[in-house]
Amino acid sequence: MILNYKKITMKKIIAGIAVVIAVFSVSSLYAQQGGGRMDPAAMKQKLKDDLKLTDVQADSVVAISQEFRPKMMDIRNDQTLSQDDKRAKFTDLRAQQDKRVQAVLGDDLFKKYQDWQMKNRPQRGGGNGGGGGNGNQ
Secondary structure: OHHHHHHHHHHHHHHHHHHHHHHHHHHHHHHHOOOOOOOHHHHHHHHHHHHOOOHHHHHHHHHHHHHHHHHHHHHHHOOOOOHHHHHHHHHHHHHHHHHHHHHHHHHHHHHHHHHHHHHHOOOOOOOOOOOHHHOOO
16 A cells, blocks of 8 residues: 555656656747747847947847837737737837837848848747738737
C-alpha cells in the first residue's frame, strides 16, 4: 500500500514538472518568434545596423515606437470594438506614428525604414499572409 502511494505521488510530481517545463518552453518560444516585442535597446541596435541610422535617429524612432505601443495594445485588447473598428483605429495610429518617424528620418530614410519594417514584422497567423489584414501589426 505505501509503495503504491509513493508511485502515485512521484507520477504527480513528474507530471507537474513536465507542465512547468512546457509552459516555460512555450512562453520562451512565443517571445523569440515576435509574440513579445523587441526590447528598445535591441531595436535601436538593429535600426543602426540595418539602416545605418545615427544614435539620435535610432533613439527617436525607438521613443516614438514606445509611445505608440500602449495605444496599439489598448486597441488590440478592447473587446467592445469590432475588427473593422480596430483596423480603422490601427490605421489611424500607424499614420500618426509614420508621420512622426518621417519627420525624424526624412523621405529617403523613411522609405527604407518602411521596407525594413515589413521585412522585420513578426508573421502572424490568420491565413492572410501575416501583417495588417487581421488588425495585428
